[in-house]
Amino acid sequence: MPRKADGRDEAVSRHWLELEDLYSKRLWHQLTLKIQTFIRHESFKTTGLFEMYECFIADFEHKINPLSLVDIAVVTSNEIKGPDEKIEFLKNIKDKVSSC
Numbered sequence: 001m002p003r004k005a006d007g008r009d010e011a012v013s014r015h016w017l018e019l020e021d022l023y024s025k026r027l028w029h030q031l032t033l034k035i036q037t038f039i040r041h042e043s044f045k046t047t048g049l050f051e052m053y054e055c056f057i058a059d060f061e062h063k064i065n066p067l068s069l070v071d072i073a074v075v076t077s078n079e080i081k082g083p084d085e086k087i088e089f090l091k092n093i094k095d096k097v098s099s100c
Helices: 007-024 028-038 049-055 068-076 083-098
Strands: none
Touching: 007 028, 028 068, 049 068, 068 083
16 A cells, blocks of 8 residues: 655655756756755755755755855754864855855
8 A cells, every 4th residue: 555645745745846946947046945844844954954064955056046055054063063164165155156
């Protein structure tokens, strides 16, 4: 018997579809707003944010408003365990927003 997806899985799937749609339409501002909401979703409370950043957000981070990029990076950095890795990640973000 197939397992039914709970409401949380459906909500995450819906968010991913919206992110993909905004990305494909190159609606960077709307995509940024959606990401800021999505990264605070309870499904990302313990894991997945750094991978999402590295595999998805890093591709268009230069199109994100610097303040929004810092907001996303701070939330993402909370997932990084090692202090040295966290500092390195945030320094890289600092360099990116300093050049804007």
